[in-house]
Each structure stands twice: as structure tokens, then as C-alpha cells.
Amino acid sequence: MKLTAVLFPAIHGEKDLPLGIIYIAQKLYELGFNVKIVDLNLFLDKGEVDLRDLRRVVEQADLIGFSSYRSTIQADASIMWSIKDFMKDEAIMICGGWGPTLNPDLYLEVCPADIMVRGVHMQALEILELLTRFIRGEIAIEQVKGITARVGDTLLNTPLPMVPAEIPRVKWELIDRFGVDPHQYVEEGTILVPVLGALAPCPRYLSGMGCIYCSMARIVSEYQKIYGNSFHLVKERLARFDHDRVVDDIK
Structure with a gap:
């Protein structure tokens, strides 16, 4: 079965799209996901986002991913809680970026995300590969590197993977598929x-x-x-x- 992932860049008040989001979308696409990037920063000066459209996108997702800076945790958490209401029960919410890497415990406390993905986005590529295997029921969550998550009453922290020897190239031809116009x-x-x-x-x-x-x-x-x-x-x-x-x- 083809999985669907929806990615949200951090709500940082600037109309920039971090290149790391493209790398992550590209990796998920290679892993067999339908991928959609929803950049809410583009709507900040246009008033409210149409929540009906947002609900339609989120309801289809098996994986919801947020990036977050430590300095934007309040705005990001607020959006995450709103998105959580639209998610289907079995969907997983993850959060990565500067904030979750530096303060994963704090993010688990204030955000509804199930899993914090730590490290730079090049490490996240291997983490996402393992996370996809977990979502498909192939491995246990303890085998997923570079995450912080609550498992029952225990806080699980797994070691970070190595940074890859080579940075992959951006596959610009895929960007249209993700709903992004450079x-x-x-x-x-x-x-x-x-x-x-x-x-x-x-x-x-x-x-x-x-x-x-x-x-x-x-x-x-x-x-x-x-x-x-x-x-x-x-x-x-x-x-x-x-x-x-x-x-x-x-x-």
C-alpha cells in the first residue's frame, strides 16, 4: 500500500523554504510515499488558511512531519495541535529540526508529536528509512536511530546515525510533485x-x-x-x- 506524507516547514515568519525539507521529501518519495509540502509561511500575510483544504490534505496522511526552530516552538506547537484534530487515528506525527534536536524532551512535553527526529537533515535521511520500516511493521521502534519518543512510561532515546559520506543531489524535477513552486x-x-x-x-x-x-x-x-x-x-x-x-x- 502506498503511504502518504505531509510535511510542514517551521512557522518562522519568513517566506523561505529550507532546502532540508526538499531533501526529506525526496527521501520519502524514494521510500514509496506520496509527498505533499504545505508551507503555511506563504499564507502569513494573506490572512487565514482555508482549514477545509488543510483538513482534506491531512486526513489522507499516514505520516505528518514538522520542522521547528527552538525559537518558534510556541507557534509550531499551536499549529501541531490544530493539525492533530484532522489526523486519522493510526497516523504518526514526527517533528525535527533545530528545536527537537536541542530540546527533544521539551518538545514532547508541549507538542502532540509522537516522535522527535534529532540531528541534521542528512542524518534524517537514514532515520526516515528506518522509521518507514517501523511504520510498515518490519522493525521495532527501538531499532529506529536518532529519535526521542515515549514508549509506555519510558523515554526512548536512540543513538544518532552517522552523517553520510556524500551529500545527495537535489532532484529538482520532483519538486512539482511535492506541491512546491521555487x-x-x-x-x-x-x-x-x-x-x-x-x-x-x-x-x-x-x-x-x-x-x-x-x-x-x-x-x-x-x-x-x-x-x-x-x-x-x-x-x-x-x-x-x-x-x-x-x-x-x-x-
Whole structure:
């Protein structure tokens, strides 16, 4: 049976779509999911979202995934509780990102998510593979790496998987299937970012061997192909590099 996953980026008040969400959607697609990305940030300046449309999307899902920054936990938790009301009983809600990685216990306390996915999104790719096997009844939850979850009265913390030796390429041709239009993120100088999401997981970068620039160059060259004549707007956004927000989150 084909499973359906719906992914929600963090409610951070900016019209940016972290590249990590695309990687995760791509991985779930490869694992046999129908994948839909619902970016509520695009509706923040347009008033309320049509809850009937949202309900229709969520009711079909076997897996609901949220990303969250520690600084956006209140907004994210509020949305999660609203979404929970629309979910079918057997569906699973997961949450990953800066916040759940740094404070998984706190997130389990205030959010209705069943499982916290820890680590950078490159580690999440292996975690999602194991999580899918758990959802399909092939392995026990204790065998899923990189998660924090309540199992009965016990708090389960499993070890993180290794970061992969190579960062996979973004399969841009799949983005339409996920309901994402990259050109929506050119408005007001905002784009599909942060590029940092494509850099941080690189093993050579983490070990201080300095491949940050070649990683940047690869992603920027891909942006040139995707955005074409709009790339001059994209350059303005890349120049700012999301530095301030990322540094604030790290603090």
C-alpha cells in the first residue's frame, strides 16, 4: 500500500523554504510515499488558511512531519495541535529540526508529536528509512536511530546515525510533485534557502577540512538553472545568507 506524507516547514515568519525539507521529501518519495509540502509561511500575510483544504490534505496522511526552530516552538506547537484534530487515528506525527534536536524532551512535553527526529537533515535521511520500516511493521521502534519518543512510561532515546559520506543531489524535477513552486520564493528577495542546510551536514565541513565553498558553489549553480532570468533576485537573498537567523538559533 502506498503511504502518504505531509510535511510542514517551521512557522518562522519568513517566506523561505529550507532546502532540508526538499531533501526529506525526496527521501520519502524514494521510500514509496506520496509527498505533499504545505508551507503555511506563504499564507502569513494573506490572512487565514482555508482549514477545509488543510483538513482534506491531512486526513489522507499516514505520516505528518514538522520542522521547528527552538525559537518558534510556541507557534509550531499551536499549529501541531490544530493539525492533530484532522489526523486519522493510526497516523504518526514526527517533528525535527533545530528545536527537537536541542530540546527533544521539551518538545514532547508541549507538542502532540509522537516522535522527535534529532540531528541534521542528512542524518534524517537514514532515520526516515528506518522509521518507514517501523511504520510498515518490519522493525521495532527501538531499532529506529536518532529519535526521542515515549514508549509506555519510558523515554526512548536512540543513538544518532552517522552523517553520510556524500551529500545527495537535489532532484529538482520532483519538486512539482511535492506541491512546491521555487518561483514563489523569489518574491521580495526571498528564495528556497538556507544554503546552510546543504552545507552543515557535509562530513568534510564538519571535520574542519573546509569544503564549504565547493558545497555553496554546487547549490548556487543549481539555483542558476532553476531560477533562470530571476536569478538576479536570488543573488540578493544569497548575499544575506540567512546568517542572523541561523546564529540566533545556534545561541
